[in-house]
Amino acid sequence: MSEIALQVNFGLNIALLLMLVAIGLAIARTRSLLAAILLMGMYSLASAVWLIVMDAADVAFTEAVVGAGISTVVLLGAILLVRAGPVRHNWRMTIAPAVLVLGVGGLLVYAVTGLPEFGDPASPTNAHVGRSYLIQTSDEIGVPNVVTAVLASYRGFDTLGETVVVFAAGIGVALMLGFGPRSNLPRAPAATGDHHVVLRVTAKLLIPLIALFAFYVQFHGDLGAGGGFQAGVILAVAPILHALVFGLRGTIAALPVRAVRSVATMGVLLYSGVGVVCMINGGGFLDYDYLFPPSVEAMIPPGLMGEPYHAHHWGQHFGIFFIELGVLLTVAATMVTIFYGFAGRAAEEPGAST
Amino acid sequence: MVDALHLVGGGLVVAGALLTLLGGVGVLRFPDVYTRIHAASLTDTGGATLVLLGLALISGLTLETLKLGLVWVFVMLTTPAAANALANAAFSAGHTPRIGAFQIMKSLAAGEARSDTQRRETSDDDKSSPP
Amino acid sequence: MLLAAGVAGLVVAMTMMIWRAIVGPSQYDRMLAANSLGTKIVLLIAVIGYLSGRPAFLDIAIVYALINFVTTIALMKFFRYRTLSRPLGPEAKDG
Known part of the structure; x- marks a missing residue:
């Protein structure tokens, strides 16, 4: 891969991840179930491109057909079966879930610091069984x-x-x-x-x-x-x-x-x-x-x-x-x-x- | 010769991307759904044609050219049809064009939408969406 | 170099579509933005494939072009008729 392609990949990674963050925040914020379904479809589209940039073509394929295609249609079918709209909860009821979410999120961010470098040949996934699959x-x-x-x-x-x-x-x-x-x-x-x-x-x-x-x-x-x-x-x-x-x-x-x-x-x-x-x-x-x-x-x-x-x-x-x-x-x-x-x-x- | 083809192909790709960008500006700036559909679908098909033609020039005559042609055929089939369906759905749900010169059409559309709604007795979905 | 510029232009156009989908105002604007984002992503995948020397990505671009259409039709039908099973047509006499 040439130098310019690497630079474009780096820029694309950042741009697509920012897009995913923006769409995710919009999904969390919207009160309309339909808008949430639409935005989730767009989230799948954008994340599939990101997987392509990461060179995971098979996963991107699956994400494209399942995430953006079938699940949108099935969710639309599901929304026809539920009659209730979004429910506003009392803020006290959201404290425990919020603490849980923040705790799990913090743990995940902490875990990211322990991950090996992207593409590191000595990382466990690339060293043992993965390498032998590639060779044999x-x-x-x-x-x-x-x-x-x-x-x-x-x-x-x-x-x-x-x-x-x-x-x-x-x-x-x-x-x-x-x-x-x-x-x-x-x-x-x-x-x-x-x-x-x-x-x-x-x-x-x-x-x-x-x-x-x-x-x-x-x-x-x-x-x-x-x-x-x-x-x-x-x-x-x-x-x-x-x-x-x-x-x-x-x-x-x-x-x-x-x-x-x-x-x-x-x-x-x-x-x-x-x-x-x-x-x-x-x-x-x-x-x-x-x-x-x-x-x-x-x-x-x-x-x-x-x-x-x-x-x-x-x-x-x-x-x-x-x-x-x-x-x-x-x-x-x-x-x-x-x-x-x-x-x-x-x-x-x-x-x-x- | 090959370099010249690459240059022309790259230029076409950039031109297509610029056209798409122009459509994006239209989608952000235009006042109502119909004009936005107009901006998006026209520039999408045009931009797709330019980009895919440019890539075809770069790849030369290989299997990939055939696949680029397939992508082009699918985009040219689906984008206008989807835009048509979208405008159709918006119009039948009672969305009225908002541009000044379309006042006659606006009143027509309002009447049409009202009778349409009464006939089918469906609820207007825009009431459920946030403003 | 030119392909990289094309990628940049497409990414900016995608950002505009996402902005339109987030601010709305109506659901039709969101549908339009989702559909248009799909077309731009098809082009982006094709250009990325040539930029990184993997034209096999074009298969995924074709799938995108097809799936995008089906999703838009499902959404359109949902908005207009509130059902997925009815045939498209002028009247719902016995629906």
Whole structure:
């Protein structure tokens, strides 16, 4: 990185952190829930740029799609379900939380002084296991993106846990709000004389492109930033946009609640199924080196998976492929289930806002 | 040759950033929502075109150029549509333009908004927002 | 050098948008500011990618351009109809 790029990075760090502080103060100050949601979306946008400046492309990707996209839509759905506005408390009731917040904040600031320098090669995160991941990935796993290798292979069990957490969150929301609308959804209006032609045409153009781009992110995850989580959220955005523009009734006709639910379950089953296949073939749970039995690996022509050639790269490659597919299915279906829950619930109470 | 392309590309990027900056000034200084939408959406699409064209000149003919083209297509599709939706929502919620020459439109909009509100019986959301 | 100047201009424009979002006055101003901030961030990501020699950041810029639109539509629909499930159109006869 050139000298000028470093200087620009430094300036950007300061500018973006100041922006985050300003937006955070505004969120704390505003009395309007809607303004708070809007400002939180902007906070996510700005913090994702900051993550890009810090060269954490995968995290920035997630922050962009989850923080700025899905959570704004879900929060809007949530605000439709609560009827109360902001509540003003007696100032005495705020003393204990304020002391707690100041205490924790002071401890965090104190902890910052003990952190290693940014990019310090001798820091604990860079020295032990992180360094060995960086050194051994090309030999042991054979995918260019080390983040994907760590996430899907070295720490595959943790990622299974995360996928199950996402699934459990979807089940929880569905149990509380219903899997989808049970009663009357508004019908599609007559198509003449409305002012939303522009939106409908744009949405029709964009929805397939969004779905296509989700699959690009999914299958490009081995090589660059991206992967199952990000792709799943992007894929879920396509039906959400459809529901926003064309109505939830049409979306549910195209993607029935039952189908979405089974896809979410299938994703978790696919992920853990890969682990079980590895165990059957004599390895540990999610040990992709054993995904294919040696008799299959012997049939692979050399040079097909690039250099340096190892037969187990084949198993690693397909193991990562399948578990990322499982993550994609679970995350996308769970996000759609959550959206169905919030949006469909609001449709049942048409008088809620008046 | 390559240096000249880099220079022209960098110049286009700066021009696009200046256009965006101009739009920012408009968003801060203009009196009501509609003029602000006008300022923001026009300069956003124009600035995006200039910046992405400049970057395309810098990168030459590679895969990145295709991606820049994709970004351009998406920005050109979404920004005007979002501005249209925004102005539509603001108008139907009863926001009236505030510029002097639009007095006729203002009274029209007020009448339209009133009948619109009565027909749909929705509450005006601006009452919940702080002044 | 020129790219750095472009980054500076975009950051100042972003600050203006954040200022507009904080002061309001109406929610539509905030929506406008959020949408416009998103477009500026798309451009900023693209320029940063070229400045630091990582054009792969363009993927994230594309995602931003898409997500930003969906968020704006959701907000617009929320403000106008107070529901996320209704189709867009002229009348709510049976809503």
